[in-house]
Amino acid sequence: MQVCQTNQQVSDLVSTWRLAGKSVAFVPTMGGLHQGHLSLVEQAKQQADNVIVSIFVNPTQFGENEDFEQYPNTLKEDLKQLEALQVAGVFTPDAQQMYPDGFSTNIKAGHLAEGLCGEKRPGYFDGVVQIVHRLFEIISPDIAIFGQKDYQQLLVIKQMVSEYSLPIKILSADIVREADGLAMSTRNQYLSAKERTEAAHLYRILVQLKQDVLSNKTVDSAILNAEQSLAKHFKIDYLSVLDANTLSATTDNTTKIAILCAVFLGSTRLIDNIIFHPKQTT
Numbered sequence: 001m002q003v004c005q006t007n008q009q010v011s012d013l014v015s016t017w018r019l020a021g022k023s024v025a026f027v028p029t030m031g032g033l034h035q036g037h038l039s040l041v042e043q044a045k046q047q048a049d050n051v052i053v054s055i056f057v058n059p060t061q062f063g064e065n066e067d068f069e070q071y072p073n074t075l076k077e078d079l080k081q082l083e084a085l086q087v088a089g090v091f092t093p094d095a096q097q098m099y100p101d102g103f104s105t106n107i108k109a110g111h112l113a114e115g116l117c118g119e120k121r122p123g124y125f126d127g128v129v130q131i132v133h134r135l136f137e138i139i140s141p142d143i144a145i146f147g148q149k150d151y152q153q154l155l156v157i158k159q160m161v162s163e164y165s166l167p168i169k170i171l172s173a174d175i176v177r178e179a180d181g182l183a184m185s186t187r188n189q190y191l192s193a194k195e196r197t198e199a200a201h202l203y204r205i206l207v208q209l210k211q212d213v214l215s216n217k218t219v220d221s222a223i224l225n226a227e228q229s230l231a232k233h234f235k236i237d238y239l240s241v242l243d244a245n246t247l248s249a250t251t252d253n254t255t256k257i258a259i260l261c262a263v264f265l266g267s268t269r270l271i272d273n274i275i276f277h278p279k280q281t282t
C-alpha cells in the first residue's frame with residue numbers, strides 16, 4: 001500500500017496504474033474509519049483494479065461552531081485497517097496541498113444543497129463539493145464511492161459531477177448499522193454510554209415512520225407522530241419525507257421516497273435516512 005502525502009505523489013502513482021491499464025476506484029474520507037467506510041472500500045475493490053482512499057478533514061465544510069477542532073484523528077489505526085483490506089493507495093494530504101496559498105477555484109453546490117443539511121449547516125455543501133472536486137481533479141478516478149448515510153451529499157455530488165461533466169461514475173453504498181440499528185458514524189464516538197443507548201431510538205422511529213407512510217397515513221400525520229416520538233429522546237434539527245430523486249415534496253410520480261432526519265443528542269448531531277419505494281397502487 002502506497003501512502004502519498006502530496007498531490008504530485010498521488011497523481012504520479014495513479015499515472016503508473018493508468019500506464020499499466022488499471023482502472024481506479026476512489027473512496028474519499030475524513031478518517032476516523034469504521035465499518036461503514038470499510039464497506040465502501042470493499043465495494044470499490046469489486047469495481048476497479050486499484051482502490052485509492054483519501055483521508056483529509058476538510059476545514060471548509062465545517063461551520064464556525066462545529067467540531068472541526070475535535071474531529072477524531074485515528075490515522076495510524078486507519079492505515080492499518082486499509083492495509084488489511086489491501087488498498088493500493090492512500091492519500092493523506094495536509095491543508096496546504098489541498099488549498100495552497102492563492103487557491104481560488106470556486107466550485108458551488110447546486111440546488112439540491114438548498115434544504116435539509118444545506119439549510120441547517122450554511123456553506124457545508126459548498127465545502128464538500130470544493131474538496132471533492134479538488135480530489136477528483138488530482139486523482140482522476142474512474143469511479144468514486146460515497147455512503148448513503150449522507151444521502152443529500154450523495155445527490156449533491158452527483159449533481160456536481162453531472163454539471164461539470166466529469167467522467168467519473170458515482171456509486172453509493174448502503175448504510176452500515178450497529179446491532180441496535182444506529183447508523184455507523186465517526187461522530188458516534190462523541191456519545192456518552194447513556195446517549196449511545198438512547199441513540200438507537202432514532203432508526204426505530206424512522207422505521208415506524210416508513211411503515212406509517214406505506215400504510216397510507218398522510219405524510220403530514222406520519223411526520224407529526226414521528227416528531228412526537230423523536231422529541232422524547234432528541235432535539236430535532238429536521239425531519240422530512242421527500243421525493244428521493246428531487247428532494248422536493250412527493251407527488252404521484254414519485255418512484256422513490258426518502259425519509260431524511262438530523263437530530264441532536266446532547267451536543268452530538270446524528271443524521272440518518274431510509275430510502276424506499278412507495279406502495280404500488282395497482
Ligand code: PAF
Nearest residue numbers: 028029030058128131150
Ligand atoms: O463524507 C465525508 O466524509 C466527507 O464529506 C467527504 C466526502 C470525504 C468530503 O470531505
